[in-house]
Amino acid sequence: MTAETPSLATIPPAAPLGARSRGGFDFSRLTLWVVVAFLVYQVIVPLAFLLWGSLKTSRPTDDDYLSLSLTLENYTSALGGHEFWEAMGNTVIYATGSTVLSALIGIALAIVVARTDAPFRSTISTLTYVRIIIPGLLTAIAWVFLGSPKIGILNGIWKNLTGSTEPLFDMYSMGGMIIAQGLDTFPLVFLTVVAALKSMDPALEEAAFTSGKSLVYTFRRITMPMIQPAVVASCILVFIHNLESFEVPLVLGLPIKTFVLSTEIFFKTTYVPSDYGAAGAYGVLLLVIALAGVYIYQRMTRRAYAFVTVSGKAFRPRIIELGKWRWPVGLACLFIVFVAVIMPTLVLVWASFMRFFQQPSMRAIESMSFANYQLVFKNSTVISGIQNSLLLGVGSATFVVLFVSIISWIVIRTKIPGRKALDFLAFVPQAVPSVLFGVAMLWLYLVVPLPIYGTLWVILLAYITRYMPHGMRIVSVGMLQFHPELEEAAYACGASWWRMFRKVLLPLLRPVIVTAWIWTMIHAFRELAISAILSGPETRTVGVAIYSLWTEGSFGLISAFSVLIILVLIAVSFTAEMIGRRFGVAGVR
Amino acid sequence: MVRLQNIKKYFQTDWGQVAAINDVSLTIEPGTLVTLLGPSGCGKTTTLRCIAGLEKPHEGIIKIGNETVFSSAEGIALPVYRRRIGMVFQSYAIWPHMTVAENVAFPLDGTGLKKSEVNRRVENALDLVGLAEYAKRPAPQLSGGQQQRVALARALVAEPEVLLLDEPLCNLDAKLRVSMRSEIRALQQRLGITTVYVTHDQQEALAISDLVVVMSKGRIVEMGTPAELYERPKARFTAEFIGTANVLPVEGALRKTSAGHWQATSPVGPIDVMNNAAENSSGTPLVMIRPEHIQVSATPFAEAGNSWSAKLQSVTYLGNFTECQLNLAGHEVTAQLPGIAALKVGQDVMLRLPPDKCAIVRDDDHGSAVTPSRAAQPMAAAV
Ligand SMILES: Nc1ncnc2c1ncn2[C@@H]1O[C@H](COP(=O)(O)OP(=O)(O)OP(=O)(O)O)[C@@H](O)[C@H]1O
Ligand SMILES: [Mg+2]
Numbered sequence: 002m003t004a005e006t007p008s009l010a011t012i013p014p015a016a017p018l019g020a021r022s023r024g025g026f027d028f029s030r031l032t033l034w035v036v037v038a039f040l041v042y043q044v045i046v047p048l049a050f051l052l053w054g055s056l057k058t059s060r061p062t063d064d065d066y067l068s069l070s071l072t073l074e075n076y077t078s079a080l081g082g083h084e085f086w087e088a089m090g091n092t093v094i095y096a097t098g099s100t101v102l103s104a105l106i107g108i109a110l111a112i113v114v115a116r117t118d119a120p121f122r123s124t125i126s127t128l129t130y131v132r133i134i135i136p137g138l139l140t141a142i143a144w145v146f147l148g149s150p151k152i153g154i155l156n157g158i159w160k161n162l163t164g165s166t167e168p169l170f171d172m173y174s175m176g177g178m179i180i181a182q183g184l185d186t187f188p189l190v191f192l193t194v195v196a197a198l199k200s201m202d203p204a205l206e207e208a209a210f211t212s213g214k215s216l217v218y219t220f221r222r223i224t225m226p227m228i229q230p231a232v233v234a235s236c237i238l239v240f241i242h243n244l245e246s247f248e249v250p251l252v253l254g255l256p257i258k259t260f261v262l263s264t265e266i267f268f269k270t271t272y273v274p275s276d277y278g279a280a281g282a283y284g285v286l287l288l289v290i291a292l293a294g295v296y297i298y299q300r301m302t303r304r305a306y307a308f309v310t311v312s313g314k315a316f317r318p319r320i321i322e323l324g325k326w327r328w329p330v331g332l333a334c335l336f337i338v339f340v341a342v343i344m345p346t347l348v349l350v351w352a353s354f355m356r357f358f359q360q361p362s363m364r365a366i367e368s369m370s371f372a373n374y375q376l377v378f379k380n381s382t383v384i385s386g387i388q389n390s391l392l393l394g395v396g397s398a399t400f401v402v403l404f405v406s407i408i409s410w411i412v413i414r415t416k417i418p419g420r421k422a423l424d425f426l427a428f429v430p431q432a433v434p435s436v437l438f439g440v441a442m443l444w445l446y447l448v449v450p451l452p453i454y455g456t457l458w459v460i461l462l463a464y465i466t467r468y469m470p471h472g473m474r475i476v477s478v479g480m481l482q483f484h485p486e487l488e489e490a491a492y493a494c495g496a497s498w499w500r501m502f503r504k505v506l507l508p509l510l511r512p513v514i515v516t517a518w519i520w521t522m523i524h525a526f527r528e529l530a531i532s533a534i535l536s537g538p539e540t541r542t543v544g545v546a547i548y549s550l551w552t553e554g555s556f557g558l559i560s561a562f563s564v565l566i567i568l569v570l571i572a573v574s575f576t577a578e579m580i581g582r583r584f585g586v587a588g589v590r
Numbered sequence: 591m592v593r594l595q596n597i598k599k600y601f602q603t604d605w606g607q608v609a610a611i612n613d614v615s616l617t618i619e620p621g622t623l624v625t626l627l628g629p630s631g632c633g634k635t636t637t638l639r640c641i642a643g644l645e646k647p648h649e650g651i652i653k654i655g656n657e658t659v660f661s662s663a664e665g666i667a668l669p670v671y672r673r674r675i676g677m678v679f680q681s682y683a684i685w686p687h688m689t690v691a692e693n694v695a696f697p698l699d700g701t702g703l704k705k706s707e708v709n710r711r712v713e714n715a716l717d718l719v720g721l722a723e724y725a726k727r728p729a730p731q732l733s734g735g736q737q738q739r740v741a742l743a744r745a746l747v748a749e750p751e752v753l754l755l756d757e758p759l760c761n762l763d764a765k766l767r768v769s770m771r772s773e774i775r776a777l778q779q780r781l782g783i784t785t786v787y788v789t790h791d792q793q794e795a796l797a798i799s800d801l802v803v804v805m806s807k808g809r810i811v812e813m814g815t816p817a818e819l820y821e822r823p824k825a826r827f828t829a830e831f832i833g834t835a836n837v838l839p840v841e842g843a844l845r846k847t848s849a850g851h852w853q854a855t856s857p858v859g860p861i862d863v864m865n866n867a868a869e870n871s872s873g874t875p876l877v878m879i880r881p882e883h884i885q886v887s888a889t890p891f892a893e894a895g896n897s898w899s900a901k902l903q904s905v906t907y908l909g910n911f912t913e914c915q916l917n918l919a920g921h922e923v924t925a926q927l928p929g930i931a932a933l934k935v936g937q938d939v940m941l942r943l944p945p946d947k948c949a950i951v952r953d954d955d956h957g958s959a960v961t962p963s964r965a966a967q968p969m970a971a972a973v
Contacts (some may be wrong), residue, residue: 142722202681202683202685204679204681205681205685207642207644207670207677207683208677208683208685208741209668209680209696210642210643210644210670210671210745211644211670211671211674211675211676211745211754211780212670212671212696212697212744212748213672213701213702213748213912214671214699215669215671215695216669218700222696222699223685226687227686348846353842368710
């Protein structure tokens, strides 16, 4: 060992940032400052521009935009007019309704899957997982095919069966929006509750039984309170998600002029006559609600961790024997996932074989063809969308995992002051609705003289910020599972910080990094809200391509494209799952 | 009283069916403390959970008090909450979302007792375990030993018919374990409550039990009072699992020489043995003697018989005694001598096995309690 090489003893846990490199130059400190600067630029600067824009009546391209003449006019006119309050009311009803629906379905399915002997449990799990993968825009469209009062297949069947001329239900309604979104987000609740139920020591329930308490009483007094923090936390997360949700209100709300804040902001920004000031004011007000949600969420998760110690211990879950209720319960749950996952997928498959959308009939079946699938690959909108989205997906996923690995390491392993702030900064974008972030980036690059406005770069930068929080969660949980001595051993062998990072940490983290990469890739690939605002004619993404085909009424083409996307995404994520599991055996879990 | 009759319990695993309990019958007298003792995986926990009703046996009858709580033949399986039991879990299972007092009061909730009566009983129970001033504390803020006491108070508060304890001390440090076990024993005696105690620690079992039940591979090997099992075990498994045992093979049949004396022919010659608890049982007989009972001397012994010359192979001073390894006609024997022994390695010494301390044990197909690698040296200690 050379003199500069740190030994175990010279790296106290409170060392500012790991070890110095051999040259004596402190790369780790440089890394830290680069990370902090980038984070501030990516998170704080756009939000500052949003706030600035909301205090301006002029536009970013105007000369006096950067002058200090600020005004509250946008806020007063927003809060004074009924347009804002209507959108606000819709947003609250929509987000609350769909969150409640998600919670009911998610919790019920989780209990059945994690704790009972009902049949179809693994099918239900798998389909729920598939539901996460299918882009929300596609299911929103599928719900039109199913539940539109005119062309909806379910309504057609209803009219045929009853002879009624009235549709059974109308997806173009607040109720329809809530159903579509609720069925979209229940998997989030499901996964959290299943995890909470599985990580709970069954002895906690058994102790209640041996205290003379029945199954139902135990469930109410022990199980529910134990999983409650996890349940509430996941509901808040889903609520924030629904608050900013864009696809469903766009597809199902727009035709009936039911706007929520996210769609209102979108139209105020992109449609003529645009009203940037009002969009900014709406955005800041929406952000305040979302931030409050994130604040509560963080407090809840801290409490959740106080209960559920991450011991890594695998418990043998206690299975409730349902007896004669086994089959009814299993079938009921299967029905729910059928409605949420299979039915929308099937209707897209059906439509993909039709030149013109039609109700199922013998004649329709005879007219089935692969024509749409051939057209997909000739359509330039589709092709360039795929190219752009692939570039964006790979680019943002790669950058996000690298970046969050460094931030996680700083937050978890070092004691440097300000690491909490770093953690918070990296989490803030979770609270920023996509539409809003798109608007913020738009204004930023209209002003900043970097020539990236209208290119893929601006979308890429936006995606990096947008997907950082989730990547951060995945990677930091993985990192928490390693003993710091694994890293210290590398220093003791004379490795510099960068060498340790590349040779020890990254390989150890490979399974979580693969998971985070795939997650980001999938989400970036199908993103709509940000790209709807930032895309130019040359930089259309898959989401934008689908939406523009939708507004043109190319139903068959969209359906074929959707089916292909769904198949590819399922294949990709199941392969990733398998890779993760294989590494998992040797590595993390 | 608890009575188990011919209990069988299987588990389905990836590699087929395993019998966790294979035909276990046991009667636990009222007011006694019975330990289930055995190596890991022998079915202790499963037996306890069958009594509690947390597992359902495939066959057999279980009675608690006068009530049949389980009977495969009659199709009776009382749910856990209807059996009047109190249980302490290995992980304590203290509910983290409740205070200490709420944890302890839980068994009394919803039973129709008056609030004041519940409070009184909770106070009593906490007093009993010495945690009175911790009542208002959130449960997660307790130390391991304190959680252990809360679990005990919770198990006792509803005055159950039987108290079930599954390795209650195994998460505590050595000192605390010793003091807690005498507290548990004192408490059990004071309340006179029928108790089943699971442990794999033989010292713990000897220290607190009225009756020790030695288990191996899902069966009961032997049961008896601590002294019986230590001094006059019937099975080689028991001898080696509880304490340290030297065993010497017996060639040919045992011969009864006079009242209370048997002669065993061993490779070193005939041994006079005064204990033969397993007189009528099958299995290969062996002569067993505890290391502390072997006498070693540089000069011949005054008493005749059971005395041979042996080579001293090693001497290890261990504080309260000195351990000697001796070679007796090709067999390794361990002896523990009080104090410091003035003996030299390599020396020829005289060795004597007092007949009243020798016991015949039987080796049946349960095999040795020691792991194969250690079983390779037959005389080595199983601790
Ligand atoms: N739920 C289960 N599923 C499958 N096998 C089980 C189950 N519970 C116990 N077993 C098996 O049954 C046997 C007895 O287990 P048990 O838990 O009763 O052992 P034990 O004597 O309590 O051991 P330990 O001292 O390690 O706690 C073991 O082989 C164990 O692997
Ligand atoms: Mg056990």
